[in-house]
Amino acid sequence: MSTTATSLYDIPVSTIDNTPITLEPYRGKVLLVVNVASKCGFTGQYKGLEELYRKYKDRGLVILGFPCNQFMAQEPxxxxxxxxxxxxxxDVTFPMFAKVDVNGKNEHPLYTHLKGAARGTLGTRGIKWNFTKFLVDRTGNVVARRGPTTAPHQLTADIEHLLG
Structure with a gap:
């Protein structure tokens, strides 16, 4: 919803080891972008995310984990x-990125983009908690937003549809 022509793939991010990149290497892939935390009631979803990644990575799925400490300091x-x-x-093998804010004045541009493309429940923009998931098709369009209560395996049908 930005007035600029910036695509998802042009947004600068940093890998977990703080190497600056963009999402360009993931062009043509189906992406599942998730804000993650290690001390959250939903942290066990890492297992399901890794299972999805291992099952579908050879068909073009990439899960991108973005640690976030904005919700009760659950990623300290x-x-x-x-x-x-x-x-x-x-045993996470999917790409992990540097810690980001997903809401507020220091919100990462990736999350500004994702939230602008897919609203939450009742049309809200804000991320309500860790493990909110954004599903992105092979052309960079955000096609779904799912809250933390949606377990990773519940996205299987949508992922298979996008993988073709």
Missing amino acids: GNAEEIQSFCSLKY
Whole structure:
């Protein structure tokens, strides 16, 4: 909904090790963008996200994890702690990115873009909690937004449809 021609793929992000990139390497893939946290009631969803990633990555699905500490300080760790937790506890292999704000004055431009393209319940823009999921088609269009109570496996039909 931006007035500029910026596409999802042009938005600058940083990998978990703080390397600046854009989402260009993921052009042509189906994306599931999730704000994640290691001390949240939904943290167990890492397991389901990793299962989806392993099942569908060869068909073009990429899950992008963006740690966020905005909800009751449920992601207090630094990059190394987050990476270690994800690897050791859930064997996460999908791409993880630097910690971001998903709401407010320091909101990351990626989340401004995602929220502008897909509103939440009752048309709200704000992210209500960790593990909110945005499903993006192969051309960069946000096609669905699901709240934290939607378990990863509940997205299977939508993912299969987008993968073709």
